[in-house]
Amino acid sequence: MLSVARFCSILLLTQIIVCGQNVRSKNKNGKLTRPNTSFPQTPMMELLAQTIAPNIAQQNPGDLFDILRDKYPLPNGLKSPFSEYDYVIVGAGSAGCVLAARLTENPDITVLVLEVGKPENLLTDVPSIAPYFQRTEYSWPYFMEPQPGVCLGMENNRCFWPRGRAVGGTSVINYMIYTRGRPQEWDRIAADGNYGWSYKEVLHYYMKSERASLEGFEDSPYHGNSGELNVEFVPERTPLIDAFLEAGRELGHPTVDYNAPERLGFGYLQGTVHGGKRVSAAKAFLHRNKRRPNLHILPMSTVTKVLIDPKTRTAYGVQYARNRLRYEVRARREVILSAGPIASPQLLMLSGVGPKDHLSRLGIPVIQDLPVGHTLYDHITFPGLVFTLNVSNLSFVESRETRLDSIIQWIQYGDTAVSTTGAAEGIGYIKTPVSDDPDDVPDMELISIGGSIVSDGGPTGSKAVRRGMMIRDDVFDGAYGSIDNTDTWTAFPMLLHPKSVGYLELKNNNPFSHPRMYGNYLTDPRDVATFVASIRHIQALAATQPFQRLGAKIHRAQYPACRNLTFDTDEYWECAVRTLTATLHHQIATCRMGPDTDPLAIVDPELRVYGVAGLRVVDSSIIPRTVSVHTNAPAIMIGEKAADMIKATWR
Incomplete structure (x- = not known):
């Protein structure tokens, strides 16, 4: 447990470092100005700042994060x-x-x-704010080269490939x-x-x-x-993960340690x-x-x-x-x-x-x-399959979790919603009917989320998830504005074995220039068929009793590129996947x-x-x-x- 002095120090330092609009410096005329920091403002940290110390001035702010960074000086006093x-x-x-x-x-x-x-x-x-780091100084802002027919709903119609830039x-x-x-x-x-x-x-x-x-x-x-390397279950969960596992069992997917080799199944997320x-x-x-x-x-x-x-x-x-x-x-x-x-x-x-x-x-x-670079595989996902619920206070909703007592509880004990790994709660491996693999190898991973991409919204929401994926505001608002900041559930389908192969040059x-990266996403029609099959499987999960008890109902998202397609047809889902095509940052080969x-x-x-x-x-x-x-x-x-x-x- 943290000592009182340590606890107070963390709170104060967090205020100083995080809240750009509250941490200010004086210009040559003595006027308070906001420092230029690329770190995102979060409602969670805003609340902490306003409660502890809303106005702190620094004469020379310099690197606002430096006092909270780990240090790696050369040993033995080497210069x-x-x-x-x-x-x-x-x-x-x-x-x-x-x-x-x-x-x-x-x-x-x-x-x-x-x-x-x-x-x-x-x-x-802080595990729960993982999405925020996709667009900070801790990330390489890589973009895939423009490719027709994918990432249609993203900014500039380009797929965003953030990679870690940190020790x-x-x-x-x-x-x-x-x-x-x-x-x-x-x-x-x-x-x-x-x-x-x-x-x-x-x-x-x-x-x-x-x-x-x-x-x-x-x-x-x-x-x-x-x-x-510590590997543990996430300490805070919603009832949605239990519904996911129970629904999986109803469809023949046992609850397992998915990192054990014996059999495929669903399990609590190991992080x-x-x-x-x-x-x-x-x-x-x-x-x-x-x-x-x-x-x-x-x-x-x-x-x-x-x-x-x-x-x-x-x-x-x-x-x-x-x-x-x-x-x-x-x-x-x-x-x-x-x-x-x-x-x-x-x-x-x-x-x-x-x-x-x-x-x-x-x-x-x-x-x-x-x-070099002639082979490039990547895991992509479709984050847009959202189910509304008729039970309140069920999922992680950022505006609901932004409370000082929740932050303090996390600092002291490591639990509350602050400890969730970006709201991901469970993993399920499935082999869809379109798989041609002769072995018992999955072609899709389902990531059960204790919410969805609308969980970060509302008037006080950070919108970090959608911004981290660089989904255009007009596309998001048109498709999900009516359910923004509400209780929802989703599972992200991750294409495990894409047949489409990219390259890099x-x-x-x-x-100091970024290379050119070509993902060639969904150029092989088998990848599209696998996505559609996985969406049908997620719909089947949502139709089981565990989710129906919660009133799970599919949200009819309307995307600009898909207006002329009938909702819930295979053609509609292909268009949807091509609109919200998102990397899971697993480039290899x-x-x-x-x-x-x-x-x-x-x-x-x-x-x-x-x-x-x-x-x-x-x-x-x-x-x-x-x-x-x-x-x-x-x-x-x-x-x-x-x-x-x-x-x-x-x-």
């Missing part, structure tokens, strides 16, 4: 990093954090971690969902020639990291309890949380080890190039920018890219490793001709792993880049096939496994 390390890791994301922690267990090994983002702060601990990577801004994939999926990856990647082998590394506290599964042979607060990869693996003298972490450092000797094709260091200055650092053993599925392939290509024709057109000297040779016989492979099964010595890629970009996962847990597993492979190489 600058070394010029050479054993390993240089690019990116402190989910994989990079665990990799740095494991490699520096040997005190004779030195590691430098370079991360473009800032450390997390107090607010990123901790996307684990700082995600919905904290912990999933591992089915055994058949990992066994197929191994059968393709990726030795060491079977389900049994990756399970060992999942369990190594895990510190599970899951009521009812304490004796499970599939969960670890001595690792660093990377502890005591109702977010556990990022940085918090789990870096924070407790940051005082190791052999581990140096440099936030706000942008790596612009991997240094590769063109004659020997050996990586020997990186070039990076920090505080507007350019530096170089050398790696005695290896350079390891852990920058994620967008930045890792981008950095490879900027460094001369990529498709020869593409790099030559941009004037980049080619060191190794590889199909450079825009130019400027390391841009640095595809495979044996040397795989023409699309970038790295071998030990994650070494083909044709370049001393260079590996260790993040979710190496996953070669679609897997039934939210990619945070697999990225951590990849970091664990890579650490052992690297240690074995240099033993």
